[in-house]
Amino acid sequence: MTAPAAKAGPLAGVRVLELGSMYAAPTCGRMLRDFGADVIKVEDPTSGDYARQWTPMKNGQSFGFARLNSGKRSVAIDLRSDGGRDLVRRLAAQADVVIENFRPGRMDAWGLGYQTLAADNPGIVVTSVSGFGQTGPYKEKPGFGTVAETGSGFAYINGWPETPPTSPPFGFADSISGISAAMGTAMALFRRERTGQGDHVDVSLYEPLMFIVGDMIMNYTGTGFVQGRVGNGTGSASPRGVYQAADGKWLSIAASNQGIAKRLFAAMGRPELIEDPRYATNEVRMQHNDELQEMVVAWVAERPRDEILKVLDEYEVVCSQVNDASDIVEDPHFQERTLVELTGSEALGRVLMPGPVLHFAGEAAPVYDGVPSIGEHTDEVLTELLALSSGEISALAEAGTVRSGKVAVPEL
Structure with a gap:
């Protein structure tokens, strides 16, 4: 009943x-x-x-x-x-x-x-x-x-x-x-x-x-640009995406504002990137997104996922492991x-x-x-x-x- x-x-x-x-x-x-x-x-x-x-x-x-x-x-x-x-x-x-x-x-x-x-x-x-x-x-x-x-x-x-x-x-x-x-x-x-x-x-x-996807409509009516598929990025902020660690496991990073981007670069051991004219603001980071993403991909691939997540948490970078159903059920x-x-x-x-x-x-x-x-x-x-x-x-x-x-x- x-x-x-x-x-x-x-x-x-x-x-x-x-x-x-x-x-x-x-x-x-x-x-x-x-x-x-x-x-x-x-x-x-x-x-x-x-x-x-x-x-x-x-x-x-x-x-x-x-x-x-x-x-x-x-x-x-x-x-x-x-x-x-x-x-x-x-x-x-x-x-x-x-x-x-x-x-x-x-x-x-x-x-x-x-x-x-x-x-x-x-x-x-x-x-x-x-x-x-x-x-x-x-x-x-x-x-x-x-x-x-x-x-x-x-x-x-x-x-x-x-x-x-x-x-x-x-x-x-x-x-x-x-x-x-x-x-x-x-x-x-x-x-x-x-x-x-x-x-x-x-x-x-x-x-x-x-x-939810309304920005793409505004962008088209304002600029004439038709947004296409960009994989795990948003097309509006960088660096952001899903990355594979050295043990084959996946995690996400979302450096979607200036403070988080700065902390991510520090966590990567590259604090000077925030002063680089190519990566100093989100606008220019998006213009050089491919090369910036290559840096993040390479850094994440150097260590196991748990180790990467621990470092990112220490630097208060927005991140998460990519969970399957078993991960979710076991998460406290x-x-x-x-x-x-x-x-x-x-x-x-x-x-x-x-x-x-x-x-x-x-x-x-x-x-x-x-x-x-x-x-x-x-x-x-x-x-x-x-x-x-x-x-x-x-x-x-x-x-x-x-x-x-x-x-x-x-x-x-």
């Missing part, structure tokens, strides 16, 4: 109805759940959220689904049926927030658009996540994270000059847009506290990522601050995952206890919020409108 959302946190008492599937909208739901909201996840009664089928898996349970949905309550309702849409509208009338990630226009066609839900519940905050947003020529185009990563310009500048444009091997755009959607939802709730009025939050998959800092245990899942056993993305002083971390099965909380939620009797719920289940949580159904 999945535990309800933590009672502590700045969003304690906020009820969220999550109509989203896959990645971005459920990420928003997880952000809100992490800080105290009660998140009710509406899933298809037959297949559930498609993310349940994501790999990697263990014993039929998706790690990705578990990470984004632990602690939520699953209600299985068929949105393709009139009865199912009626139930969702009634549930929305009891909610503070509705998160959805259908193509723009779909919610209106179902009679569940913002104006309809706000007529029932003027304080409702509807957060819509879509590929290209609710307005503009592309609003009806389907969009996943890969499209956002390429369309935003990110993939074009990611990689090396001799390699193709590269999308990341994880849900980068979805995650960024999901976190942005949670921020927008929180801002709408804040305004509602002052005015009593709800709002419609419109988040596209590509815009948060385009914001991440163990204390970041990693949390997902418990209560027989399929997964004991696993660790990243916890909340930020911390509040004095607030206990949320508990992640189990992963909801499809419709596990249908009876509980429909009884609690809509006062339906067991007979009414059974009739809805027999009609296929809902999946009752009392019926044990194996996971896909």
